[in-house]
Amino acid sequence: MTSQDNKRTRLIDVARHAGVSPGTVSNALNQTRFVDPETRQRIDDAIQALNYTPNIRARQLRTGRTNTIALLSSLPLSIASGASKLGFMMEIALTASIMALENRHALILVPPGKNPLDTVTFDAAILLEPSENDPQLRALQNAGIPCVTIGRTPGTNKPVPWVELHSEVTANLLLRHLQKEGCGHCALFVSNRQRTSSLETEAAYRLWCNGRQTPVIYYLDEEKGEAAGYHAARQLLLEAPQVNGLLVLVDTFASGAVRAFHETGTKIPQQMRVATRYDGIRARESKPPLTAVNMHLDEVARQATMLLFDVLAGRPMAGCDGPIPELVVRASSKIL
Numbered sequence: 001m002t003s004q005d006n007k008r009t010r011l012i013d014v015a016r017h018a019g020v021s022p023g024t025v026s027n028a029l030n031q032t033r034f035v036d037p038e039t040r041q042r043i044d045d046a047i048q049a050l051n052y053t054p055n056i057r058a059r060q061l062r063t064g065r066t067n068t069i070a071l072l073s074s075l076p077l078s079i080a081s082g083a084s085k086l087g088f089m090m091e092i093a094l095t096a097s098i099m100a101l102e103n104r105h106a107l108i109l110v111p112p113g114k115n116p117l118d119t120v121t122f123d124a125a126i127l128l129e130p131s132e133n134d135p136q137l138r139a140l141q142n143a144g145i146p147c148v149t150i151g152r153t154p155g156t157n158k159p160v161p162w163v164e165l166h167s168e169v170t171a172n173l174l175l176r177h178l179q180k181e182g183c184g185h186c187a188l189f190v191s192n193r194q195r196t197s198s199l200e201t202e203a204a205y206r207l208w209c210n211g212r213q214t215p216v217i218y219y220l221d222e223e224k225g226e227a228a229g230y231h232a233a234r235q236l237l238l239e240a241p242q243v244n245g246l247l248v249l250v251d252t253f254a255s256g257a258v259r260a261f262h263e264t265g266t267k268i269p270q271q272m273r274v275a276t277r278y279d280g281i282r283a284r285e286s287k288p289p290l291t292a293v294n295m296h297l298d299e300v301a302r303q304a305t306m307l308l309f310d311v312l313a314g315r316p317m318a319g320c321d322g323p324i325p326e327l328v329v330r331a332s333s334k335i336l
Contacts (some may be wrong), residue, residue, distance in 0.1 A: 009052040017046035027313075029104065034313050067105045069308065070120070071096060072136055073112045073128040074195075078225030079252045087280035088297070089128060092150065095301035096126060103309055117143060124312055126150065126304050129165075132194035148308045150300060152196045152319065161311055163304045164322035167197040167277075170293050171204035173327045174247050174275040177291065179208075181334050183245030183273050187216040187236055189229060189257065190249045197277070201249050216240050220253050229256025237264055245273040245333075251282040251290070258286055258332075273333040288331035296323035 011029075015022040020039060027033040028043045035043070046052070073089050089112070097107040105123075110116045117139050124146040130137045132155035140147045141160075151167075153159040178186055188205045190198045202217065209215045218236065220228040229248065233256065236243060248254035254276040258268065266272050268288055276283055279292035303320045310317050330336075 009050045011052075013050055014043065014046045014052050017050055018042040034315055068108055068120075068122040069096070069100050069105050069305075070108045070110050070116050070122040070125040071128075072110050072116065072125055074130050074134050074136055075112055075128065076222050076225075077112045078223050079112070079250060087282070088278055091280075091297040092126070092128065092301045092304070095298045096305045099302055099305035103305075117145075124308055126308060129195050129197060130154075146308065146311045148304055148311060148317075150304050154194050154196045154199055159319075161307050161317040161319060163300050163307065163320045165197060165295065165300070166322060166325055167200035168204045170277055170295075170325045171201040171247070172208070173293060173325065174277070174291070175205065175208045177327055177329065178245040178247065178273050178275055178333060181245075181269070181273055183333075185213050185216070185240070185243045186245035186247060187218065187240060187243045188247050188249075189218050189220055189232055189253050191222050192219040193222055198249060201247075201277075205247065216243055220250070222250070226252050226256035226259075229253030230260045231256075233257035233260035234264070237261075237266065244271060246275070248274065248276045251276045251278045251280055251292070254290055255282050255286060258290070262287075269331065269333050269335060275333050279328050283328075283330070286332065291330045291333040292328050293325040294328055295325050299323040 011025055012022050015025045018025065020043065024035060024039065025043055028035040028040050071089065071093050089109070093107065093109050100107045108116070108120060108122055116122070122145070125140055127134070127137055127147055127149045129151040130149050130153045134153065137147065137149070137153065137160070147160050149160055149162040151165045152162045175186065188202065190202055205217070206215050218232040220232055229252065232253070246257060248257055254274060258274060261268055261272055268274055275291040277293060279294050283290040283292040300322055303322060307317060307320055
């Protein structure tokens with residue numbers, strides 16, 4: 001083997017092989033500016049042909065970038081802990097980490113409730129379901145850190161780029177199913193925080209109630225987690241005995257509600273049909289298993305990660321459509 005064979009391939013060698021400038025190769029590798037797909041393919045082919053490996057540590061020292069992305073959640077640990085074990089967040093993290101690595105970035109998973117800006121350094125972030133005036137989103141914007149969100153930011157005409165979660169579609173799917181299964185009077189449990197999912201679900205529910213019934217809505221404290229759903233369900237049975245269906249937006253609240261129904265001898269689904277949004281561990285392992293929706297979170301995560309790299313490349317971006325959720329019917333709402 002000659003000394004030339006042992007020589008490390010340089011970025012300029014890739015540029016010559018691809019017939020582009022070194023700056024274009026750098027932009028393609030670092031996602032700093034837009035590179036058209038045909039040129040990017042030539043660069044990728046050159047990287048493969050020359051077996052080029054970027055000197056990531058040197059690049060980080062030179063640019064100050066860490067090539068890391070933080071995955072954040074605005075939901076408190078009381079919602080994400082317990083049986084779910086960060087289920088929603090972990091489903092997003094799996095696909096996002098793979099997509100990030102393919103783009104030469106690492107993903108940092110930040111537990112709910114933590115402010116990462118005080119402890120770790122990262123170049124960009126994906127934030128799950130921001131609330132109105134979300135403090136984490138505000139901190140990211142103040143620090144000049146690019147961010148995309150999963151779920152649109154409520155209360156603003158200029159939200160950061162987002163992936164749509166179709167909360168109105170989800171609510172209508174579940175409400176129509178509950179009605180089909182004999183639900184004459186339905187109640188709604190939602191978070192007391194202003195999130196797009198809560199706002200759109202409540203709006204869909206109120207529209208569904210028109211001409212059918214008076215809305216029965218309980219606004220639950222996210223910080224109280226499962227206990228909030230438990231106490232709301234006990235209260236519901238006393239205050240609205242005519243209700244025989246329950247739509248619970250947050251699966252943690254649903255777990256608490258199911259426990260309350262079991263303790264009071266309220267039969268599910270014969271006396272109370274129950275449905276929730278997220279088809280995670282809580283929904284599947286509930287007794288009986290909960291009717292929910294498949295949110296196709298792998299595709300949501302893929303879109304969010306690619307959207308973030310578009311933002312990092314300087315492309316003007318708005319929202320992504322996101323996949324349409326699908327109903328998953330289980331024994332909590334239908335006698336099977």
